[in-house]
Amino acid sequence: MAFRFEIVKTDPSGARLGRLITPHGTIETPAFMPVGTAGTVKAMTQEALEELQVPLLLANTYHLYLRPGHELIRRMGGLHRFMAWGGGILTDSGGYQVFSLADLRKVSDEGVRFRSHLDGTEHLLTPEKAIEVQRALGSDIGMVLDECIEYPATRERAASAAQRTLEWASRSKNEMETAPPSEATPEQVFFAIVQGGTFKDLRRQNAAELVALDFPGYAIGGLAVGEPHELSCEIAGETAACLPMERARYLMGVGKPEQLVDYVRCGIDMMDCVLPTRNARNGYLYTSQGPLHIKNAEFIDDARPIDESCGCMVCRRYSRAYLCHLFRANEILGAILNTHHNLYFFLDIMRAIREAIAFGNLSRFSSELQARLEAGHP
Numbered sequence: 001m002a003f004r005f006e007i008v009k010t011d012p013s014g015a016r017l018g019r020l021i022t023p024h025g026t027i028e029t030p031a032f033m034p035v036g037t038a039g040t041v042k043a044m045t046q047e048a049l050e051e052l053q054v055p056l057l058l059a060n061t062y063h064l065y066l067r068p069g070h071e072l073i074r075r076m077g078g079l080h081r082f083m084a085w086g087g088g089i090l091t092d093s094g095g096y097q098v099f100s101l102a103d104l105r106k107v108s109d110e111g112v113r114f115r116s117h118l119d120g121t122e123h124l125l126t127p128e129k130a131i132e133v134q135r136a137l138g139s140d141i142g143m144v145l146d147e148c149i150e151y152p153a154t155r156e157r158a159a160s161a162a163q164r165t166l167e168w169a170s171r172s173k174n175e176m177e178t179a180p181p182s183e184a185t186p187e188q189v190f191f192a193i194v195q196g197g198t199f200k201d202l203r204r205q206n207a208a209e210l211v212a213l214d215f216p217g218y219a220i221g222g223l224a225v226g227e228p229h230e231l232s233c234e235i236a237g238e239t240a241a242c243l244p245m246e247r248a249r250y251l252m253g254v255g256k257p258e259q260l261v262d263y264v265r266c267g268i269d270m271m272d273c274v275l276p277t278r279n280a281r282n283g284y285l286y287t288s289q290g291p292l293h294i295k296n297a298e299f300i301d302d303a304r305p306i307d308e309s310c311g312c313m314v315c316r317r318y319s320r321a322y323l324c325h326l327f328r329a330n331e332i333l334g335a336i337l338n339t340h341h342n343l344y345f346f347l348d349i350m351r352a353i354r355e356a357i358a359f360g361n362l363s364r365f366s367s368e369l370q371a372r373l374e375a376g377h378p
C-alpha cells in the first residue's frame with residue numbers, strides 16, 4: 001500500500017487525530033513507537049508485540065548496519081521478513097547513534113567518519129549511504145541523515161548544523177530520486193529532520209527550507225537531549241507550527257508518560273522513546289499513581305498487581321511480590337514481564353489521548369493525567 005497521512009480530527013490545542021497508512025498497515029496517530037534497536041524490542045517476542053497491538057516500531061540503522069549488516073538483511077528479504085514482523089517499521093538514519101556511540105567521529109560536508117563501537121573498524125556515513133542502508137533494510141519510513149548537536153550549543157554551532165542538515169536533506173532527496181528503490185518495500189518513504197537547537201528562528205528557517213524540498217513527513221530532531229521539558233515543548237511547538245498541516249510530524253526520542261500529552265498538544269503525531277523498555281529492565285515500573293522500583297523491600301510480600309487499574313496481561317496475573325523476587329534473583333522473566341507492562345502503559349496513554357481528541361476533551365484529560373501522575377511522585 002502506498003504511504004499516506006490523513007487527519008481525522010483536530011483539537012483547539014493543535015493536537016491532531018490521524019491515520020498513517022504504510023505498506024505494513026495503518027497506524028492510528030498520535031502514536032508511540034517502541035524502540036527495537038537491533039531488530040528486536042528487548043525482552044519482547046514479536047508475538048507479544050502483536051498482542052500489545054504495536055502498529056509501528058523503531059529500528060536503529062547504525063546497529064543493524066554494523067551487525068548483522070544491511071546487505072545480509074537485504075538478502076534475507078528485508079528487515080520485516082528477517083525479524084518476522086508484519087507491522088510497520090521506522091528506521092532512523094544512523095546519525096544519532098554515530099554521534100552518541102561511535103568513537104573518533106569526524107564530521108565534514110561529505111558525511112560522518114567514525115569507528116564502530118563494536119570492533120573499531122572505520123566507516124563513512126554519508127546522506128547517500130544512509131538512504132542505501134535503509135533501502136536494504138526496507139523499512140516503511142526512513143530518515144534522512146542530519147547533524148545532531150549537543151545541548152547546550154551555541155547559536156553558531158546550531159546554525160551550522162542546521163545548514164548542513166539542509167544540504168544533506170537535499171542530497172538525500174536527489175539520491176532517493178535517482179537510486180533504485182527498496183526491493184523489500186518499494187513504497188518506502190523518507191522523512192526530513194528539522195534541526196536548529198533551541199533557537200526558534202533557526203528552527204523556523206530550517207523547517208521552511210526543508211518544507212520547500214517537499215518531504216512526505218517531517219521529524220523534529222535535537223530535542224530531549226537534556227534541556228528542560230518546558231523548553232522542549234516550546235521548540236517542538238514552534239517547529240511543528242512551521243510544518244505543513246497535512247504531513248506527519250515525528251518528535252524523536254520522547255518522552256516521559258506525563259509529557260506525551262504535552263507533545264501531542266504541540267501538534268506531534270509520532271514519538272519514540274527507550275524509557276518504557278530500558279526502565280523495565282532496571283525494575284522501574286510506571287503506574288497510574290506514579291512510578292515504582294520493584295526491587296524495593298516494600299514489595300517483597302505485596303500480593304497486589306503492579307497497577308490495580310492496568311489491564312495488561314502482567315497485572316491480571318502476577319503480583320508485585322513475584323516480580324520483586326524475579327528482579328532480585330536476576331531472572332530473565334522479570335525483564336520480560338516488566339517490559340510488557342511498561343509498554344502497555346505507554347501504549348494505553350496514547351490510546352486514551354486519541355480517545356480524548358476524538359471526544360473533544362483533551363484539555364480536561366491532560367490536566368487529570370498530570371495531576372494523577374504527579375500525585376504519585378515523591
Ligand SMILES: [Zn+2]
Binds near residue numbers: 313314341
Ligand atoms: Zn500492567
